[in-house]
Amino acid sequence: MIAIVIAIVVVVAVAAVYLVTSGGSSATSSGPTTTQTSSSTSFGVGETTTTSTTSTTTAASGVKTYSATFNFTVPQGPFGELTFSNNDTVDTYTSVQVASGSFNFTLNPSTYSGSGSGRGTITMTTTGFCSGRVTVPCTFQIPDATNILGGNITIFVGIPSPANVTAALTCKATPNAGSATGNTTPFLAVYPNEISVASIPTTVSENLSGGISYHFTITPTN
Numbered sequence: 001m002i003a004i005v006i007a008i009v010v011v012v013a014v015a016a017v018y019l020v021t022s023g024g025s026s027a028t029s030s031g032p033t034t035t036q037t038s039s040s041t042s043f044g045v046g047e048t049t050t051t052s053t054t055s056t057t058t059a060a061s062g063v064k065t066y067s068a069t070f071n072f073t074v075p076q077g078p079f080g081e082l083t084f085s086n087n088d089t090v091d092t093y094t095s096v097q098v099a100s101g102s103f104n105f106t107l108n109p110s111t112y113s114g115s116g117s118g119r120g121t122i123t124m125t126t127t128g129f130c131s132g133r134v135t136v137p138c139t140f141q142i143p144d145a146t147n148i149l150g151g152n153i154t155i156f157v158g159i160p161s162p163a164n165v166t167a168a169l170t171c172k173a174t175p176n177a178g179s180a181t182g183n184t185t186p187f188l189a190v191y192p193n194e195i196s197v198a199s200i201p202t203t204v205s206e207n208l209s210g211g212i213s214y215h216f217t218i219t220p221t222n
Helices: 002-022
Strands: 025-028 034-043 044-054 064-074 080-083 089-107 112-126 131-147 151-154 163-167 184-186 193-199 202-207 213-219
Touching: 064 112, 089 131, 131 163, 193 213
Parallel strands: none
Antiparallel strands: 025 034, 034 044, 064 089, 064 213, 080 089, 089 112, 112 131, 131 151, 151 193, 163 184, 202 213
16 A cells, blocks of 8 residues: 555656656747747746747848948039030030949848938039039938849839039039029939849949949848
8 A cells, every 4th residue: 555655656746747847848930030938837836937039130030131332423413505606615514423322221032122221422523614513411212122033133222312412603604595504403322223233242333435434332241
Protein backbone atom coordinates (compact mmCIF):
# COMPACT_ATOMS: atom_id res chain seq x y z
CA MET A 1 0.00 0.00 0.00
CA ILE A 2 2.85 2.39 0.88
CA ALA A 3 4.60 1.50 -2.41
CA ILE A 4 1.45 2.34 -4.39
CA VAL A 5 1.15 5.77 -2.71
CA ILE A 6 4.82 6.52 -3.39
CA ALA A 7 4.36 5.54 -7.06
CA ILE A 8 1.36 7.87 -7.42
CA VAL A 9 3.27 10.77 -5.86
CA VAL A 10 6.19 10.18 -8.24
CA VAL A 11 3.87 10.13 -11.27
CA VAL A 12 2.15 13.36 -10.14
CA ALA A 13 5.52 15.03 -9.53
CA VAL A 14 6.77 14.02 -12.98
CA ALA A 15 3.55 15.36 -14.56
CA ALA A 16 3.93 18.65 -12.66
CA VAL A 17 7.54 19.01 -13.87
CA TYR A 18 6.38 18.33 -17.44
CA LEU A 19 3.69 21.01 -17.17
CA VAL A 20 6.14 23.60 -15.86
CA THR A 21 8.73 22.75 -18.53
CA SER A 22 6.31 22.71 -21.47
CA GLY A 23 4.51 25.88 -20.35
CA GLY A 24 7.24 28.10 -21.94
CA SER A 25 6.78 28.49 -25.69
CA SER A 26 8.13 30.64 -28.48
CA ALA A 27 6.08 31.37 -31.60
CA THR A 28 6.83 33.50 -34.63
CA SER A 29 3.85 35.04 -36.35
CA SER A 30 3.36 34.32 -40.03
CA GLY A 31 3.01 38.05 -40.67
CA PRO A 32 5.88 40.10 -42.07
CA THR A 33 6.79 42.16 -39.03
CA THR A 34 5.82 40.56 -35.70
CA THR A 35 7.65 38.08 -33.51
CA GLN A 36 5.81 36.96 -30.35
CA THR A 37 7.31 35.18 -27.35
CA SER A 38 5.22 33.94 -24.40
CA SER A 39 5.87 31.86 -21.29
CA SER A 40 3.76 30.60 -18.40
CA THR A 41 4.79 28.93 -15.19
CA SER A 42 2.41 27.02 -12.88
CA PHE A 43 2.86 26.87 -9.13
CA GLY A 44 0.07 24.77 -7.68
CA VAL A 45 -3.11 26.84 -7.57
CA GLY A 46 -1.52 30.15 -8.69
CA GLU A 47 -0.29 30.84 -12.25
CA THR A 48 1.99 33.52 -13.65
CA THR A 49 2.03 34.29 -17.39
CA THR A 50 4.45 36.62 -19.16
CA THR A 51 3.89 37.63 -22.77
CA SER A 52 6.08 39.91 -24.89
CA THR A 53 5.66 41.06 -28.48
CA THR A 54 8.40 42.60 -30.62
CA SER A 55 7.96 44.24 -34.03
CA THR A 56 10.77 44.32 -36.56
CA THR A 57 10.98 46.19 -39.85
CA THR A 58 14.00 45.09 -41.85
CA ALA A 59 14.39 41.35 -41.48
CA ALA A 60 10.71 40.48 -41.11
CA SER A 61 9.09 42.94 -43.54
CA GLY A 62 11.94 42.98 -46.04
CA VAL A 63 11.68 46.75 -46.58
CA LYS A 64 14.78 48.00 -48.41
CA THR A 65 16.26 51.47 -48.01
CA TYR A 66 18.37 53.39 -50.52
CA SER A 67 20.25 56.68 -50.76
CA ALA A 68 21.26 58.68 -53.81
CA THR A 69 23.33 61.69 -54.82
CA PHE A 70 22.80 63.65 -58.02
CA ASN A 71 23.83 66.66 -60.08
CA PHE A 72 22.64 68.05 -63.40
CA THR A 73 22.99 70.94 -65.82
CA VAL A 74 20.14 72.18 -68.04
CA PRO A 75 19.99 75.31 -70.25
CA GLN A 76 16.81 76.69 -68.75
CA GLY A 77 15.81 80.05 -67.30
CA PRO A 78 15.37 83.64 -68.43
CA PHE A 79 16.32 84.41 -72.04
CA GLY A 80 15.62 87.18 -74.50
CA GLU A 81 16.94 89.02 -77.52
CA LEU A 82 17.60 92.48 -78.85
CA THR A 83 16.99 93.05 -82.56
CA PHE A 84 17.13 95.71 -85.22
CA SER A 85 13.92 96.93 -86.79
CA ASN A 86 14.42 94.44 -89.63
CA ASN A 87 14.31 91.65 -87.01
CA ASP A 88 17.98 90.69 -87.39
CA THR A 89 19.16 89.49 -83.99
CA VAL A 90 22.04 91.53 -82.61
CA ASP A 91 22.29 90.35 -79.05
CA THR A 92 20.82 87.75 -76.68
CA TYR A 93 20.89 86.57 -73.12
CA THR A 94 20.45 82.97 -71.95
CA SER A 95 20.46 81.01 -68.70
CA VAL A 96 21.71 77.71 -67.36
CA GLN A 97 20.68 75.83 -64.22
CA VAL A 98 23.18 73.73 -62.26
CA ALA A 99 21.87 71.63 -59.37
CA SER A 100 23.06 69.00 -56.91
CA GLY A 101 21.67 67.19 -53.89
CA SER A 102 20.65 63.86 -52.38
CA PHE A 103 17.57 61.80 -51.61
CA ASN A 104 16.51 58.67 -49.76
CA PHE A 105 13.71 56.22 -50.51
CA THR A 106 12.34 52.81 -49.53
CA LEU A 107 10.99 49.82 -51.43
CA ASN A 108 8.76 47.13 -49.96
CA PRO A 109 9.11 43.90 -52.02
CA SER A 110 5.72 42.66 -50.85
CA THR A 111 3.92 45.70 -52.35
CA TYR A 112 6.48 46.62 -55.04
CA SER A 113 6.32 50.25 -53.93
CA GLY A 114 7.86 52.86 -51.66
CA SER A 115 8.48 56.57 -51.21
CA GLY A 116 11.07 59.04 -49.97
CA SER A 117 12.32 62.61 -49.85
CA GLY A 118 15.34 64.71 -50.66
CA ARG A 119 16.96 68.10 -50.76
CA GLY A 120 19.19 70.01 -53.12
CA THR A 121 20.55 73.34 -54.28
CA ILE A 122 20.05 74.97 -57.67
CA THR A 123 22.12 77.83 -59.10
CA MET A 124 20.78 79.72 -62.11
CA THR A 125 23.21 81.89 -64.05
CA THR A 126 22.14 84.30 -66.79
CA THR A 127 24.67 85.75 -69.23
CA GLY A 128 24.45 88.10 -72.22
CA PHE A 129 23.14 91.64 -72.40
CA CYS A 130 21.13 90.74 -69.30
CA SER A 131 22.96 88.95 -66.53
CA GLY A 132 22.40 87.64 -63.02
CA ARG A 133 23.00 84.73 -60.70
CA VAL A 134 20.88 83.21 -57.91
CA THR A 135 21.23 80.12 -55.70
CA VAL A 136 18.18 78.51 -54.08
CA PRO A 137 17.97 75.54 -51.69
CA CYS A 138 14.98 73.26 -52.14
CA THR A 139 13.30 70.17 -50.74
CA PHE A 140 11.21 67.59 -52.57
CA GLN A 141 9.24 64.40 -52.09
CA ILE A 142 9.44 61.07 -53.87
CA PRO A 143 5.74 60.16 -53.93
CA ASP A 144 6.34 56.77 -55.47
CA ALA A 145 9.12 54.28 -56.13
CA THR A 146 8.17 51.03 -57.83
CA ASN A 147 9.69 47.65 -58.62
CA ILE A 148 6.79 45.92 -60.37
CA LEU A 149 7.26 42.14 -60.42
CA GLY A 150 10.98 42.46 -59.94
CA GLY A 151 11.47 44.62 -63.06
CA ASN A 152 13.23 47.97 -63.32
CA ILE A 153 13.28 50.17 -60.24
CA THR A 154 11.52 53.45 -61.14
CA ILE A 155 11.70 56.55 -58.93
CA PHE A 156 9.24 59.42 -59.43
CA VAL A 157 10.48 62.79 -58.16
CA GLY A 158 7.93 65.40 -57.13
CA ILE A 159 7.82 69.17 -57.66
CA PRO A 160 10.43 71.00 -55.54
CA SER A 161 9.60 73.52 -52.86
CA PRO A 162 9.96 76.33 -53.80
CA ALA A 163 8.79 75.48 -57.33
CA ASN A 164 10.27 78.56 -59.04
CA VAL A 165 13.51 80.51 -58.98
CA THR A 166 13.74 84.26 -59.60
CA ALA A 167 16.89 85.98 -60.81
CA ALA A 168 17.64 89.66 -60.30
CA LEU A 169 18.81 90.64 -63.79
CA THR A 170 20.98 93.58 -64.78
CA CYS A 171 20.41 94.54 -68.42
CA LYS A 172 22.46 96.76 -70.74
CA ALA A 173 19.41 97.31 -72.94
CA THR A 174 15.71 96.57 -72.99
CA PRO A 175 14.75 93.31 -74.75
CA ASN A 176 12.37 93.55 -77.66
CA ALA A 177 8.73 93.28 -76.71
CA GLY A 178 7.65 89.66 -76.65
CA SER A 179 11.20 88.33 -76.93
CA ALA A 180 11.95 87.85 -73.22
CA THR A 181 10.63 85.28 -70.75
CA GLY A 182 10.94 87.36 -67.59
CA ASN A 183 13.19 86.54 -64.69
CA THR A 184 11.12 83.86 -62.89
CA THR A 185 11.20 80.27 -64.08
CA PRO A 186 10.30 76.80 -62.79
CA PHE A 187 12.94 74.13 -62.29
CA LEU A 188 13.21 70.41 -61.68
CA ALA A 189 14.34 69.00 -58.33
CA VAL A 190 16.17 66.17 -60.09
CA TYR A 191 16.89 65.68 -63.78
CA PRO A 192 15.37 63.51 -65.10
CA ASN A 193 12.44 63.59 -62.69
CA GLU A 194 11.60 59.96 -63.49
CA ILE A 195 14.59 57.66 -62.95
CA SER A 196 14.50 54.03 -64.05
CA VAL A 197 17.37 51.60 -63.40
CA ALA A 198 17.73 47.85 -63.82
CA SER A 199 19.47 47.28 -60.49
CA ILE A 200 21.02 48.97 -57.46
CA PRO A 201 23.81 49.92 -56.72
CA THR A 202 24.19 51.93 -59.90
CA THR A 203 25.86 55.03 -61.28
CA VAL A 204 24.55 56.80 -64.39
CA SER A 205 26.18 59.68 -66.28
CA GLU A 206 24.71 61.19 -69.44
CA ASN A 207 25.72 64.07 -71.70
CA LEU A 208 22.84 64.91 -74.01
CA SER A 209 22.45 67.33 -76.89
CA GLY A 210 21.53 70.92 -76.16
CA GLY A 211 23.89 71.25 -73.21
CA ILE A 212 21.98 68.86 -70.91
CA SER A 213 23.99 66.59 -68.62
CA TYR A 214 23.20 64.62 -65.49
CA HIS A 215 24.80 62.19 -63.06
CA PHE A 216 23.41 60.14 -60.17
CA THR A 217 24.53 57.33 -57.90
CA ILE A 218 22.11 55.08 -55.97
CA THR A 219 23.27 52.67 -53.27
CA PRO A 220 21.45 50.37 -50.80
CA THR A 221 21.69 51.30 -47.11
CA ASN A 222 20.51 48.06 -45.47
